[in-house]
Amino acid sequence: MSAHEASLTNVPELHFVQYHISKEEEYLPVIRQLISKDLSEPYSIYVYRYFLLQWPDLCYMAQDADQNLIGVVVSKLEHHRSGTHRGYIAMLAVEEAHRGKGIATKLVRIAIDAMAQRNADEIVLETEITNTASLKLYEGLGFLRSKRLYRYYLNGNTAFRLVLYLKEGTGLKCPVHPSAAGGEMRSEY
Amino acid sequence: MPTSPSAPIASRRANASQPSCWDVTAPFFEAAKTLGTGTLVKDEFFTLFEAVGALEIMDPKMDSGFLAPGEDLEDYYDVTQPLSAQQVIGVVDQLLCYEMAWHQGYPLLQTLFTSHYIDVLLGSEPSDINQAVFSSQPDTSNDAGGRLVHLVLRAYCVATIKACDFVTQTVTSQNFFEEEDFSSHTYNRNLLVQVSEDHVVALLEEAEGWLEGEGGVSAIELRDVRLGLLSRIRLRKQFLIALCPGLSSEAQVNFNVIPEMLVGLEETHRFAEPVPTSFSQKIQRHLASTVPPRPIINLPFAEAVKKLSLLSKDAAEACRIQQYLKESPQELRNFLWAFNGRKPTPLAFPRAIPQTILFSMPREDWQLLYLKDLAGLVFPEDPVLDPVNWTIEASPRPGAPKHPGAVTAEIIDTFISQTMEGYYDLYTLPCQNRCRVRRMLRHVILFFDSLYNPCENLDTELQELHKDVVEFPLLTWINYQKLCLVEAMVQLGFELDIYLSDELAEMYWWLSRISAHRCGFLENLSAFARERQTRFLREKSIQKASSVEQTFLRLREMACEARSTELLAEAFSIMYMYLQYQHFIPTPRRPLSTAALRYELRMKPFLTVFPPGLPHFDQCYAELHPYGPYDENDFYPGGSDEEDHDKLPPEALRAEKNKLAQEAQRTIKEAKEQLSAVRKMGPGLGGAGCVAEQWEKNIADVLRACVGAGVALATVDKVVMTKGERVGKELSIEIPPSGERYHDWWIVPKVVVKQ
Numbered sequence: 001m002s003a004h005e006a007s008l009t010n011v012p013e014l015h016f017v018q019y020h021i022s023k024e025e026e027y028l029p030v031i032r033q034l035i036s037k038d039l040s041e042p043y044s045i046y047v048y049r050y051f052l053l054q055w056p057d058l059c060y061m062a063q064d065a066d067q068n069l070i071g072v073v074v075s076k077l078e079h080h081r082s083g084t085h086r087g088y089i090a091m092l093a094v095e096e097a098h099r100g101k102g103i104a105t106k107l108v109r110i111a112i113d114a115m116a117q118r119n120a121d122e123i124v125l126e127t128e129i130t131n132t133a134s135l136k137l138y139e140g141l142g143f144l145r146s147k148r149l150y151r152y153y154l155n156g157n158t159a160f161r162l163v164l165y166l167k168e169g170t171g172l173k174c175p176v177h178p179s180a181a182g183g184e185m186r187s188e189y
Numbered sequence: 190m191p192t193s194p195s196a197p198i199a200s201r202r203a204n205a206s207q208p209s210c211w212d213v214t215a216p217f218f219e220a221a222k223t224l225g226t227g228t229l230v231k232d233e234f235f236t237l238f239e240a241v242g243a244l245e246i247m248d249p250k251m252d253s254g255f256l257a258p259g260e261d262l263e264d265y266y267d268v269t270q271p272l273s274a275q276q277v278i279g280v281v282d283q284l285l286c287y288e289m290a291w292h293q294g295y296p297l298l299q300t301l302f303t304s305h306y307i308d309v310l311l312g313s314e315p316s317d318i319n320q321a322v323f324s325s326q327p328d329t330s331n332d333a334g335g336r337l338v339h340l341v342l343r344a345y346c347v348a349t350i351k352a353c354d355f356v357t358q359t360v361t362s363q364n365f366f367e368e369e370d371f372s373s374h375t376y377n378r379n380l381l382v383q384v385s386e387d388h389v390v391a392l393l394e395e396a397e398g399w400l401e402g403e404g405g406v407s408a409i410e411l412r413d414v415r416l417g418l419l420s421r422i423r424l425r426k427q428f429l430i431a432l433c434p435g436l437s438s439e440a441q442v443n444f445n446v447i448p449e450m451l452v453g454l455e456e457t458h459r460f461a462e463p464v465p466t467s468f469s470q471k472i473q474r475h476l477a478s479t480v481p482p483r484p485i486i487n488l489p490f491a492e493a494v495k496k497l498s499l500l501s502k503d504a505a506e507a508c509r510i511q512q513y514l515k516e517s518p519q520e521l522r523n524f525l526w527a528f529n530g531r532k533p534t535p536l537a538f539p540r541a542i543p544q545t546i547l548f549s550m551p552r553e554d555w556q557l558l559y560l561k562d563l564a565g566l567v568f569p570e571d572p573v574l575d576p577v578n579w580t581i582e583a584s585p586r587p588g589a590p591k592h593p594g595a596v597t598a599e600i601i602d603t604f605i606s607q608t609m610e611g612y613y614d615l616y617t618l619p620c621q622n623r624c625r626v627r628r629m630l631r632h633v634i635l636f637f638d639s640l641y642n643p644c645e646n647l648d649t650e651l652q653e654l655h656k657d658v659v660e661f662p663l664l665t666w667i668n669y670q671k672l673c674l675v676e677a678m679v680q681l682g683f684e685l686d687i688y689l690s691d692e693l694a695e696m697y698w699w700l701s702r703i704s705a706h707r708c709g710f711l712e713n714l715s716a717f718a719r720e721r722q723t724r725f726l727r728e729k730s731i732q733k734a735s736s737v738e739q740t741f742l743r744l745r746e747m748a749c750e751a752r753s754t755e756l757l758a759e760a761f762s763i764m765y766m767y768l769q770y771q772h773f774i775p776t777p778r779r780p781l782s783t784a785a786l787r788y789e790l791r792m793k794p795f796l797t798v799f800p801p802g803l804p805h806f807d808q809c810y811a812e813l814h815p816y817g818p819y820d821e822n823d824f825y826p827g828g829s830d831e832e833d834h835d836k837l838p839p840e841a842l843r844a845e846k847n848k849l850a851q852e853a854q855r856t857i858k859e860a861k862e863q864l865s866a867v868r869k870m871g872p873g874l875g876g877a878g879c880v881a882e883q884w885e886k887n888i889a890d891v892l893r894a895c896v897g898a899g900v901a902l903a904t905v906d907k908v909v910m911t912k913g914e915r916v917g918k919e920l921s922i923e924i925p926p927s928g929e930r931y932h933d934w935w936i937v938p939k940v941v942v943k944q
């Protein structure tokens with residue numbers, strides 16, 4: 001079943017849209033607002049633009065019939081210094097009132113589909129060890145916990161790094177050139 | 190994705206050599222016209238890290254200089270105002286809370302540096318103690334309020350800063366330390382580095398004297414309040430002396446008395462009268478303008494006291510390592526692992542102590558340690574390590590054949606220098622936090638793995654000179670260490686909740702194979718030692734024979750321990766297979782992944798490592814699925830060859846699956862027997878005499894896990910046998926998280942009877 005066929009219950013007239021740079025003025029403020037709600041410290045505009053301008057095709061939004069933003073996923077895809085072509089899910093959020101209906105699952109699947117089509121080897125992300133909803137979502141799709149990152153977040157919370165391999169042989173890829181991107185914000189452990 | 194990095198980012202490409210200037214205003218506006226609004230102008234070196242570190246001016250959550258209407262840039266607080274004794278206790282206790290929050294890993298910016306008192310003391314950049322004052326006007330008044338502030342509180346603050354200086358020095362001088370545990374950032378403030386510790390102690394003693402003497406007695410009405418202040422000043426002194434770098438031989442004693450001293454603080458904390466205005470988040474503004482405002486970290490007083498008490502106990506324990514520096518390397522490493530395994534994991538400072546002590550050993554001592562290590566495993570009383578080999582002078586005649594002893598020494602020296610980096614890591618590893626230990630293990634394993642070929646070559650040379658040696662001795666040593674590291678990495682995975690419940694059967698299966706391999710090594714090596722002992726006895730070399738016997742006994746103990754791990758891991762693997770066949774642990778649907786891809790991901794750290802050598806996925810799948818898939822979400826992606834179990838009628842197949850419970854029980858019983866044998870041998874044999882108590886507790890916990898697993902299996906089995914397919918309605922299984930288990934590495938499922 002492809003992500004686009006994934007059926008959603010209890011959410012009539014929900015549609016999924018790809019981000020577009022030309023609509024930054026319309027989309028970006030609401031995306032920021034939705035994502036900031038669950039952050040102790042906000043991201044600067046540069047963080048959003050870093051992702052949205054380089055990988056607009058890897059950001060998807062869920063909107064209701066009135067074009068209100070219900071959910072969003074922000075990701076990127078690049079050659080990682082570990083030698084893999086690595087997809088990274090940077091942000092994911094669903095409006096509180098619409099949680100538990102499969103919206104995030106669908107958004108994530110669409111983003112991963114897009115990354116798989118662009119030849120990604122693996123998908124990586126971090127999430128707090130206490131974020132049950134997020135862990136359940138990703139682990140239900142097939143992600144495994146690869147590392148535990150002690151005090152990863154500034155508020156002192158610990159994270160799991162979750163990884164999903166999309167292609168055989170990914171585990172055997174070797175570091176290429178040292179200048180390749182690290183990818184996460186803190187020094188790679 | 191985490192939020193902003195903790196430190197401002199230094200400019201990476203400073204091009205200071207050519208300071209030529211020109212006006213770019215016009216070309217800039219010209220170029221900017223061609224861009225649409227919001228276009229990112231990004232050079233290729235602009236990283237995500239930098240994006241995250243960037244600030245938005247005029248956003249109150251990011252711009253630390255942003256002022257709300259009517260807001261002042263700074264809070265004004267007069268540090269020279271007199272305080273009551275109760276208020277001084279209030280400030281001092283709050284400082285202790287911040288100090289402990291800092292020890293836990295939060296930056297000074299969000300903790301101690303929020304104090305106006307600390308700010309003023311450091312603001313004048315004092316280079317000696319007389320400059321470390323709250324006011325440049327000397328305090329000549331002798332009134333109580335003045336003395337309490339300018340003597341007592343000042344002494345406490347100065348000593349706190351000096352303590353931070355010592356801690357920072359100790360932690361940051363480590364071979365390996367990371368900011369996640371400990372924030373060493375001082376925001377360009379000098380933590381009284383030049384102020385001598387003796388002067389600080391003298392100041393504390395002056396305050397102590399005043400509090401004890403007439404001045405204090407007449408100034409402070411309530412005796413208990415005065416004693417409360419006294420106990421705080423005394424604790425401060427004690428703590429400072431204990432922290433002093435270089436770690437005197439009394440450090441252990443100095444740390445040891447701190448927990449008792451804390452009682453005096455707890456008893457008088459009720460007098461504390463907080464002075465909240467003496468702390469301000471706004472102080473951040475002039476310390477770090479390039480990071481967003483950060484919240485103050487508030488640790489409750491009771492928790493801070495507990496943290497300091499633990500820190501002191503851990504530090505005292507850490508100092509004990511000095512006694513074992515001349516003992517066996519096994520003893521040292523057992524000490525470190527036991528120390529690292531204390532609960533909760535010791536904080537960054539106590540963990541820095543053993544590293545400081547170990548790595549101040551001269552290189553010659555490290556070499557001796559390494560040689561002892563080799564002797565203990567692969568060269569028992571062996572001529573290869575005969576010290577004489579290192580004393581043979583090269584022949585003055587050019588072209589003359591070298592003495593075999595000298596060549597041997599050369600080979601060993603080459604080996605040591607090629608592998609020393611990894612050898613150090615064996616000691617650095619257990620000084621990190623648990624999460625990092627696991628991640629660092631991966632790198633150390635790869636390093637040891639890369640030594641395979643060079644060691645094999647050295648061994649070949651060595652074996653040409655020495656006929657009666659362990660086969661490939663150096664490689665054996667390297668491989669043995671590697672197996673220990675691989676085993677530790679898998680075990681830490683259990684401890685850190687890395688594996689999902691339906692991965693447990695697989696991970697215990699893998700653990701069992703690693704331990705089996707390790708056990709095989711040890712059995713071979715102990716057989717070799719036994720033979721050698723017999724030979725020495727025959728030759729009447731009594732002393733050598735008894736030395737080799739010690740090696741033999743130790744190797745046998747280690748083999749026995751490895752075998753117990755092998756058996757217990759096998760038992761747990763079977764137990765989880767059984768629980769999966771009974772549908773107590775459902776397989777998630779996982780639409781985006783396959784079992785083979787997950788196997789590759791999970792085993793990534795071991796894919797290329799030999800030994801132990803990872804079996805192919807097909808083999809793993811077959812061994813873990815003797816009766817076919819566990820449930821409808823568990824299917825083998827590669828073809829469907831007719832298997833034996835496919836020929837069985839459903840009833841017989843079910844009976845086979847049910848039998849797994851008994852098989853697991855039998856294996857647990859065998860493991861228990863091995864464990865009991867190990868326990869009988871005692872901690873001393875395997876080099877755990879230095880941590881005998883923890884060793885005993887560890888075995889006792891593993892045995893409790895055996896019993897627990899046996900009970901869980903029996904409970905499930907009974908219901909399965911009576912209720913058949915309906916067992917799911919009667920029982921469910923929960924996997925207890927780390928910390929709620931008999932033993933972190935042995936996960937016993939919790940059986941919940943429904944209703």
Ligand SMILES: CC(C)(COP(=O)(O)OP(=O)(O)OC[C@H]1O[C@@H](n2cnc3c(N)ncnc32)[C@H](O)[C@@H]1OP(=O)(O)O)[C@@H](O)C(=O)NCCC(=O)NCCS
Binds near residue numbers: 091093094098134
């Ligand atoms: C995480 C988040 C995006 C999930 O959104 P959602 O639309 O509710 O997710 P879904 O409905 O697709 O649910 C996915 C799975 O998680 C489970 N789940 C959802 N909320 C849960 C909760 N509070 N507790 C336990 N499980 C939960 C669902 O049952 C579902 O599992 P299932 O497929 O086995 O039934 C949403 O909770 C959120 O926005 N949280 C705040 C931001 C955040 O934490 N982002 C992720 C950090 S990277």
